[in-house]
Amino acid sequence: MSAADKPPANEPSSFAFNEDNLKKAAAIVSKYPEGRQASAVMPLLDLAQRQHDGWLSRAAMDYIADYLGMPPIRVYEVATFYTMFNLKPVGRHHVQVCTNLACWLRGSDDVVNVCRNKLGIGFGETTADGEFTLSEVECLGACVNAPMMQINDDYYEDLSPETTEAVLDDLRNGKTPKTGSQIGRCSSEPVGGLTSLTEVAGSPEAAKATKSAKTAGRRKKEDDG
Numbered sequence: 001m002s003a004a005d006k007p008p009a010n011e012p013s014s015f016a017f018n019e020d021n022l023k024k025a026a027a028i029v030s031k032y033p034e035g036r037q038a039s040a041v042m043p044l045l046d047l048a049q050r051q052h053d054g055w056l057s058r059a060a061m062d063y064i065a066d067y068l069g070m071p072p073i074r075v076y077e078v079a080t081f082y083t084m085f086n087l088k089p090v091g092r093h094h095v096q097v098c099t100n101l102a103c104w105l106r107g108s109d110d111v112v113n114v115c116r117n118k119l120g121i122g123f124g125e126t127t128a129d130g131e132f133t134l135s136e137v138e139c140l141g142a143c144v145n146a147p148m149m150q151i152n153d154d155y156y157e158d159l160s161p162e163t164t165e166a167v168l169d170d171l172r173n174g175k176t177p178k179t180g181s182q183i184g185r186c187s188s189e190p191v192g193g194l195t196s197l198t199e200v201a202g203s204p205e206a207a208k209a210t211k212s213a214k215t216a217g218r219r220k221k222e223d224d225g
């Protein structure tokens with residue numbers, strides 16, 4: 001949400017951390033040196049957002065400013081800069097599609113179209129039943145597994161139109177979709193499988209590879225010396 005967006009009409013007039021979050025906030029702030037408590041602004045905004053159904057009211061931002069002894073404008077600057085902070089209510093599932101370069105080159109337009117058609121909403125909108133909000137976001141740091149989208153705290157990567165649809169269907173039906181790569185690769189391994197360090201730890205092949213590496217290292221040392 002940009003600073004230009006209007007806040008919701010019926011914003012709550014007050015906010016305060018609950019008991020549990022007061023303890024968490026104190027623990028977070030204690031990680032920073034005396035006089036540097038303002039550095040805790042992002043984790044505290046995140047804490048406030050999680051307590052407040054996934055979005056930050058003006059009252060919540062003012063509370064954080066007061067808690068950290070910061071001018072409120074400094075907190076607004078942070079909250080309006082990062083798309084991870086929502087300044088108006090969002091649906092139960094916040095679908096954030098990355099359309100930055102790597103994802104775009106790898107088909108994020110298709111992912112966006114599926115989301116639009118399936119949910120019947122555009123960017124910045126929430127379905128009438130309050131279940132889904134659709135947002136366009138910049139790079140989420142998972143370019144190697146592009147295209148991808150984030151839904152609440154989970155990443156869904158290596159998406160195709162079909163797998164995007166399946167993820168949304170699962171959520172709609174109360175199921176828990178598989179997170180991470182949707183084509184089954186582990187983390188960010190090459191799509192075609194491992195190309196180096198292919199020996200299984202502890203196997204004879206691995207022992208042989210270790211021995212050859214040691215021998216090569218010793219020879220190089222002798223040559224250099």
Ligand code: FES
Pocket residue numbers: 098099100101102103104138139140141142143146148
């Ligand atoms: S460009 Fe989409 S995660 Fe980086």
